[in-house]
Amino acid sequence: MSAEFIPFNRPWMTGKELSNIAEAHANMHLAGDGPFTRRCHEWLEQRSGCVKALLTHSCTAALEMAALLLDIQPGDEVILPSWTFVSTANAFVLRGGVPVFVDIREDTLNLDERLIEAAITPKTRVIVPVHYAGVSCDMDAIMEIARRHALKVVEDAAQGVMTDYRGKALGSIGDLGCYSFHETKNLISGEGGALLINDPALVQRAEIIREKGTDRSRFFRGEIDKYTWQDHGSSFLPGELIAAFLLTQLQHAACITESRLACWQYYHQRLQPLEACGLLRRPFVPEDCRHNAHMYPILLNPGADRQTALQVFGSAGIGVVFHYVPLHNSPAGLRYGRATGALPVTCSVAERLIRLPLWIGLTQTQQDRVVEVLYGCLAGGA
Structure with missing residues (x-):
């Protein structure tokens, strides 16, 4: 099944x-x-x-x-x-x-x-x-x-x-x-x-x-x-x-935000070991900022194969996405704007970022499954 x-x-x-x-x-x-x-x-x-x-x-x-x-x-x-x-x-x-x-x-x-x-x-x-x-x-x-x-x-x-x-x-x-x-x-x-x-x-x-x-x-x-x-x-x-x-x-904004933050925090806790061993980077929130758990983006290591990871998630029946395609390299961006240099951080992030499922009603059991697939992709099932 x-x-x-x-x-x-x-x-x-x-x-x-x-x-x-x-x-x-x-x-x-x-x-x-x-x-x-x-x-x-x-x-x-x-x-x-x-x-x-x-x-x-x-x-x-x-x-x-x-x-x-x-x-x-x-x-x-x-x-x-x-x-x-x-x-x-x-x-x-x-x-x-x-x-x-x-x-x-x-x-x-x-x-x-x-x-x-x-x-x-x-x-x-x-x-x-x-x-x-x-x-x-x-x-x-x-x-x-x-x-x-x-x-x-x-x-x-x-x-x-x-x-x-x-x-x-x-x-x-x-x-x-x-x-x-x-x-x-x-x-x-x-x-x-x-x-x-x-x-x-x-x-x-x-x-x-x-x-x-x-x-x-x-x-x-x-x-x-x-x-x-x-x-x-x-x-x-x-x-x-x-x-x-x-x-x-x-x-209902307060309870919506509270529910999303709980989901975000569970990911953050579960993914700490993967960050500690250098396989990914979790999102960072400065102390003077209060966020709303809009998304949970992770950054794979520069040497990781994101396309393979996306395919593994897809085969497992888990919807993950990436974004953005940098505007300065897009056809319209090249036509209408200009970049101040090579924008190396932007280009690197665009190749490494994955957004994990996050919505009200997502259970910890479902999040565990997302994390297990991610572990399998990055740590060989460790």
Whole structure:
């Protein structure tokens, strides 16, 4: 009898999503910015301490809003890691911006703050730190560099809901922050995201950009007697059914995070012997960071054969994945951006990283099986 398949990810529902959707249906308000959207905004603002939160239909949309809001012009340079999802760069490329790829740190796999200043030119406008796996970049150092050079900071906190850096919520530290609620994230709405605005001067224009370039939000608040086209923009808001689904996830955020952390910690404990004998490296979380157990990535030794390991996991019925293909070596990255050097850490990590299954409901028995297969791959069954 074949062993049970263990998927890489399994979306978790609180049990209240459908009742919220039914309530939205009964309210006869299905378009965006209804009562559920407002409650999501309130939750995000209270949790993060940002000036204003705005739901979007994806984190990609939030990043694109940020590029519009900061008036990125053709030729403007944006410093970011190559070790990230394509949306981080593409949002600025759409405005004519030039991604300038900087290498990552070996410990957290985040943007190496020590390399940022060497990448700054007179054309640099923005720094985009990406908080990989919900573990914060060194935001004190990054914000100080931005202050000295009069640059804006957009936090890509797609993986960072319910995480902190020195007591501050990720997404609330830079000028703007971006969240994801994609079904692969900890808190989900299928597709979805949010833009966190931390500079009060950007709030009104952000609302205009999000509402197709109109001041429609002010009209619905009764601040003006009609709304008109004011600026460039697009339709970035999600429908009310998405917000209704998301709200219950936000309301259960603490228990969701606690459950995922327990799963993460069990892996961490079980894999300590493999790290101790030098066969892999476990994820690293600095003391001043509170993470959310978004993922459990391991780094194989440089001499290990990752492709063989992936095949062994597949044959055992266990879903594991790798990422990313570095952006600076991609066809679009070569066309639209440039790298600051060879980015050796990024290239090495991209060839060695494996993400283990992690989702609410994953049992310790299932995790034991994942670990046993990994032991078999790396230690010959030891």
